[in-house]
Amino acid sequence: MSAAEHRQVGAAPDQAQSAAPGNPPAELLAAFEAYERAVQDNDLDELDAWFAPGAETMRGDDAGLLVGHEQISDFRSQRGGVARRRIETIEYRPLADGVALLVSTSVFASGGRGLQTQLWQLLPEGWRITAAHVTPRPRAFDSSIWRAVGDPLFQGAWEGPLGGLTVAVKDLFAIRGYRIGAGNPSYLDSAKAETRTAPAVRDLLRGGASLRGIARTDEFAYSIAGDNAHFGTPPNAAVPGALPGGSSSGPASAVAAGQADIGLATDTAGSVRIPASYQGLWGLRTTHDLVPRQGLLPLAQSFDTVGWLTRDGETLQGVADWCLSYESSDSTASAAGQRGDDLPARFLVPTEVLAAASTETAAAFEAFLLGLETGGVLDAPVERVSIGELSGYQEPFRIVQGAEAWRNNRRWLEEHPGATGPAVAQRFAAAARITEAEEQAARDALAPLRARLEQLVGAAVLLFPTAPGAAPSRAADATSIDATRTATLRMTTPAAVAGLPALSVPLLRVPAATGGREAPVGVCLVSRAGSDLALVRLGRRLASAAASAPTSTHPAATGERATKE
Known part of the structure; x- marks a missing residue:
């Protein structure tokens, strides 16, 4: 494991190895993997639960920035899920007590890579995402346009x-x-x-x-x-x-x-x-x-x-x-x-x-x-x-x-x-x-x-x-x-x-x-x-x-x- 706290994850989130020293805390890693399973299953209730409630939670991608839990939930209800993927690597940076940055790369079954940047915060109910940015795999063109x-x-x-x-x-x-x-x-x-x-x-x-x-x-x-x-x-x-x-x-x-x-x-x-x-x-x-x-x-x-x-x-x-x-x-x-x-x-x-x-x-x-x-x-x-x-x-x-x-x-x-x-x-x-x-x-x-x-x-x-x-x-x-x-x-x-x-x-x-x-x-x-x-x-x-x-x-x-x- 490198000094940069790089983590190599297995073929799927639920098959990941237990965290080694310098890696995300076990509770945070478990939360990340549970969230990723919800993404793969398009479990809208679970996805809503993993994002922090309130008007300050953010999610951005190449289409723009969503501010507030309600906006993010509405977006997911119309998205229809994501393509099958596996998490390839995770970078972990502790920012303060109970605050951590996770940057992960994903490999899609149909080809291409993506990048997810997530700010996690330890709330009374557990680790939750307070801000996220998704860099999708490059598309030849948007077929909806x-x-x-x-x-x-x-x-x-x-x-x-x-x-x-x-x-x-x-x-x-x-x-x-x-x-x-x-x-x-x-x-x-x-x-x-x-x-x-x-x-x-x-x-x-x-x-x-x-x-x-x-x-x-x-x-x-x-x-x-x-x-x-x-x-x-x-x-x-x-x-x-x-x-x-x-x-x-x-x-x-x-x-x-x-x-x-x-x-x-x-x-x-x-x-x-x-x-x-x-x-x-x-x-x-x-x-x-x-x-x-x-x-x-x-x-x-x-x-x-x-x-x-x-x-x-x-x-x-x-x-x-x-x-x-x-x-x-x-x-x-x-x-x-x-x-x-x-x-x-x-x-x-x-x-x-x-x-x-x-x-x-x-x-x-x-x-x-x-x-x-x-x-x-x-x-x-x-x-x-x-x-x-x-x-x-x-x-x-x-x-x-x-x-x-x-x-x-x-x-x-x-x-x-x-x-x-x-x-x-x-x-x-x-x-x-x-x-x-x-x-x-x-x-x-x-x-x-x-x-x-x-x-x-x-x-x-x-x-x-x-x-x-x-x-x-x-x-x-x-x-x-x-x-x-x-x-x-x-x-x-x-x-x-x-x-x-x-x-x-x-x-x-x-x-x-x-x-x-x-x-x-x-x-x-x-x-x-x-x-x-x-x-x-x-x-x-x-x-x-x-x-x-x-x-x-x-x-x-x-x-x-x-x-x-």
Whole structure:
């Protein structure tokens, strides 16, 4: 045994030799081995017991830091266990009476090594872990984020305004030589390789960006939570243990994790804006039909819109400037008024939308408005306006969306019964029962909302929180998730109904749903059709004002690109 107090352990924890002098005390070693057995068995009760209770216990890994016993327990309940492994070595360092550091290496049965660092403390109930960090074995890529990934997968033009940037493309867009998977393994198996690349993808490549990979989507884009019954839930880099937001979950997680600079996504009822809000990103839903949808697998054409996700406003501005310009893009027929005409900093807050926000989010938003009013940013005082009772529009929206989703996917779904996850299957089953008369009545019912919004944004910009609150915990029950979905759609569907551009900017901080920290919530700006570029400029103006305000603590509030390491 070395002076460094190195311990060689046998093939499995429960077969380890008794501790020699200089090794961990017998009681500590027994606790470590019992904990490791619980890890291998995925015994959640035992694992909870081995971590010290309270709000100060910590666990970190490559996905982020969890603080508090409750957060750690929620994480384990969703993890599903770990791959089979054996402990190879343990390093022991006594730090004080009843406090010890254990660093162990593990060898996985399927190959690769990992590292575990644990701070143990002797409590009245025995040795317990008070802090832990896990370094997992290297992965080729995270399959919950990516379907296919390269370095790059496709090289863009050698020169262009987007040179040096990488793109994560939602698995709904055609890419020549690849199949569209739509977040469903059976659909991927039945698909044929595409012969052409979608214009929305091609524009980015022509601008110099390279295609990092094809990123996961919620099944058929028919969800807003960010989970996938087949491939798992992508991580939320901003709030470990929370849902990432969907349906553009893969592109958003890739961008938030720094694995791509741009997420090419779609937004039907919030699928760009909600992941942006949950993960502290910038997200632009473009004007409906401004970026054509050729080569895009549709969900509901009346609302489907192309959009982008970035970590900062400068990058988003560059993407929008390129892709929506006359001379550079073959994907847009008109960018009228977008070059020089700025939008006024005249904001209208729709009271019915704000009412759908949580108490904490509404308070953070009101504080943000106060900062605008005292910071000399506004061209006119903020006004409160009514857009009508939103509950009367949700059901018509659901009917139109469902009718189109069923028409688009009926043949495949009938040929592949049971191929979708339970939540998506339930939505398609409801959509299948919609009649033509119900669909037409629903379209008629949405017309007043569209007209009202178009009237309001003629000379002003709507301003409200993007989402009801912070990203829900991955461990939240189905009832809670459904309630969040309902409140979320109340806030996101108006812009979709009117086909207006909507921008989410990460400007609010609220208590995280998982507890013990703050989490981002976006501020949403909605403007008149065709004003996309000016909308991003206005969003950057607000972000700069928020960043310079004395109370601003949000690193994403700067509208500029972070310095690269």
